[in-house]
Structures are given as C-alpha cells and as structure tokens.
Amino acid sequence: MTFTNSSGESITFRIGSPFMINNIEGLGEVGADIQSQKAPFQDGSSFIDAVMNERDISFNVTIKGRNDTEISQYRTQLSRVFSPKLGPGTLRYQYGDIVRVIEATPTHVPNFPSGNENRGSQFQIALLDLIAHDPYWKTEGIEGEPTFEPLFQFPFSGEFQMGISRDERLIVNDGDALTPLVIEFYGPAENPKVINETTGEFIQVNQTLGLEEVMRINTADGEKSVIFINAEGVERNVFNWIDLDSTFFKLRVGENYITYTADSDIQGAIVNFYYQNRYNAL
CATH class of the missing domain: 2.60.120.860 (Jelly Rolls)
Structure with missing residues (x-):
C-alpha cells in the first residue's frame, strides 16, 4: 500500500520497508443511509434510495530502524506525509494483480503511543486514520x-x-x-x-x-x-x-x-x- 499526499510525497508500506502495516480496517465495510418514505396507515415503509457514507480507513504501522535517531527521522517523515493540512491524498492498494486507488484525507497527525510495547530503540508503533469522502475504490488508471x-x-x-x-x-x-x-x-x-x-x-x-x-x-x-x-x-x-x-x-x-x-x-x-x-x- 502506498499513500501519496497532495505535495507528491509518498510512503510505501511493505515487507522490507521501514514502514510495515500490522492491520488495516475499512477496506470493505462502509455504512449507508437508507432513504425511505411512509404513507398514512402503511405497514413499514417504502424504499427510495441508499446513500453511501464516507469511508473510514484505519491502520497500525510498525516503524523499524537501526537506532533512536533513525526512528526519529522516520517518525518525522510519516508525520510530514500524513499531514491533515495537506488535504486529500491518494491511497493505492495492491493485492496480487488487483490495484485500486481512493482519495483519502488524514484525520489527525500520526499517533505514536508510548509504552514498552509500542516503542523501543529499533521500533515504533504508529496509528493512522483516514477519511475517504468518496467511499468508492477505483481503477488506478483513467x-x-x-x-x-x-x-x-x-x-x-x-x-x-x-x-x-x-x-x-x-x-x-x-x-x-x-x-x-x-x-x-x-x-x-x-x-x-x-x-x-x-x-x-x-x-x-x-x-x-x-x-x-x-x-x-x-x-x-x-x-x-x-x-x-x-x-x-x-x-x-x-x-x-x-x-x-x-x-x-x-x-x-x-x-x-x-x-x-x-x-x-x-x-x-x-x-x-x-x-x-x-x-x-x-
């Protein structure tokens, strides 16, 4: 998975990279508002339409480095690329031959939790949350x-x-x-x-x-x-x-x-x- 912000800076999450995803949510599930109407004395209601909600995407990242200095540099890089002030960026997800993209905006600066289970001399856990106002995944190329x-x-x-x-x-x-x-x-x-x-x-x-x-x-x-x-x-x-x-x-x-x-x-x-x-x- 790769995220590219509006300034053109990217971070790719994959095995062997300093940034690896532990788990991700929001690839499939997305809510919908069901529009309906009810006539007088009608049992139940009549379906009119279904309106998709925004898509929330959340994932945990493990940052790996050789020492505290390198970890700090990677934290700075992640915070710069995932800056909410830059507005929407492009999230690109590849699984085998399937490639999909979605426009998404960070909802906060990456969260770096403390504690021995979240931070060591050669690793750091980061929490990221995005919102896709258009909930649909799309083919990569027009x-x-x-x-x-x-x-x-x-x-x-x-x-x-x-x-x-x-x-x-x-x-x-x-x-x-x-x-x-x-x-x-x-x-x-x-x-x-x-x-x-x-x-x-x-x-x-x-x-x-x-x-x-x-x-x-x-x-x-x-x-x-x-x-x-x-x-x-x-x-x-x-x-x-x-x-x-x-x-x-x-x-x-x-x-x-x-x-x-x-x-x-x-x-x-x-x-x-x-x-x-x-x-x-x-």
Whole structure:
C-alpha cells in the first residue's frame, strides 16, 4: 500500500520497508443511509434510495530502524506525509494483480503511543486514520476509449494515419456503481452530441468547434463542468453552451451503448471518453 499526499510525497508500506502495516480496517465495510418514505396507515415503509457514507480507513504501522535517531527521522517523515493540512491524498492498494486507488484525507497527525510495547530503540508503533469522502475504490488508471481505430501501418516516418472513425462503441462498466465520465470533443464539429442509447440520456453542445478546438465535459457529482479550449490552449467555462435537455449522465453498471453524432460530417472527428470504474470493496 502506498499513500501519496497532495505535495507528491509518498510512503510505501511493505515487507522490507521501514514502514510495515500490522492491520488495516475499512477496506470493505462502509455504512449507508437508507432513504425511505411512509404513507398514512402503511405497514413499514417504502424504499427510495441508499446513500453511501464516507469511508473510514484505519491502520497500525510498525516503524523499524537501526537506532533512536533513525526512528526519529522516520517518525518525522510519516508525520510530514500524513499531514491533515495537506488535504486529500491518494491511497493505492495492491493485492496480487488487483490495484485500486481512493482519495483519502488524514484525520489527525500520526499517533505514536508510548509504552514498552509500542516503542523501543529499533521500533515504533504508529496509528493512522483516514477519511475517504468518496467511499468508492477505483481503477488506478483513467481508461480512455479512442475514437480512431487504426487499421494500417506503413514503413515510413512522419505523421500519417489511416483507419476508421468510429461513431459508436460499447463501454462495459464492471464496477459496483454508476461511473462518471470525462468527454472530450475535438473540432471540427457542429453541435456535437453523445448519446447513451442504453439509457436514452445524451449530452449536446450547441456550438460549432473549429479545427484544433476542444470541449471537455465532466459529469462527476461536485465536479460538473464544461470547458472550452481554443486553438491556443486557453480554457474558459462555457456551461451555457450545453443543450438544456442534456443530462450529465454516468455509465450504468454493465453494458453502455454509446453513439456520437453532429450536424456536420463526423468523418475524422475525435471524441474520447475517460472514466474509472468504482467498487464497494477490495
């Protein structure tokens, strides 16, 4: 397991490292608030929804060193990396070939308990607690679904591509929850539109994108945005360009049949999707 804070500093916990985990809690269990309603004279209630709570992750660490001086240095390093003032960091957990990440914030400076059972000349026990406001574990890399499907290669250098510009694709969400998307439209395109045919939801941009212009849309809760990037790379917020009937849809669990259309010829157009599948537990 590796924790990387917002400043880019990391500590890896593994056998052979100065930092080794004794036990960890919170990899799976996370509470939920059940939303329900009750009609007059109704026996029981009716289920409406379940809202996941934050995830609490706690673990004990054994710090090992050759002497008191080295132990003190490692304590300082652990306290610096796990500083609550730095805000959320990334916790990366690997078990065999499975890798998951979660954004988590230390809830306190690491606790170094006293007593002979917790502190010696060559070891120190540390207690750490994190809170993940988004409780889902995610795939490590953001997965892209390219629009351009290469078919041919030629034995010469230089920029040259041939292939098929796809206007449809099947994306499978094998996670446990709805997955938000980052969608990138590349110009030229007139009123580009992406449709999730599986659910009937769509996102349409009522604007003409010129050559080398890009539209980036984020559908994540709390991060919804529509950003236009001109040919010079300058970004600006253009939320008002979105069609009013659009939905900032997410990938449902299972298969999602996605299509792309525009009021102009889409041959050569590029639309990319980026997402991270979400999981309830490791």
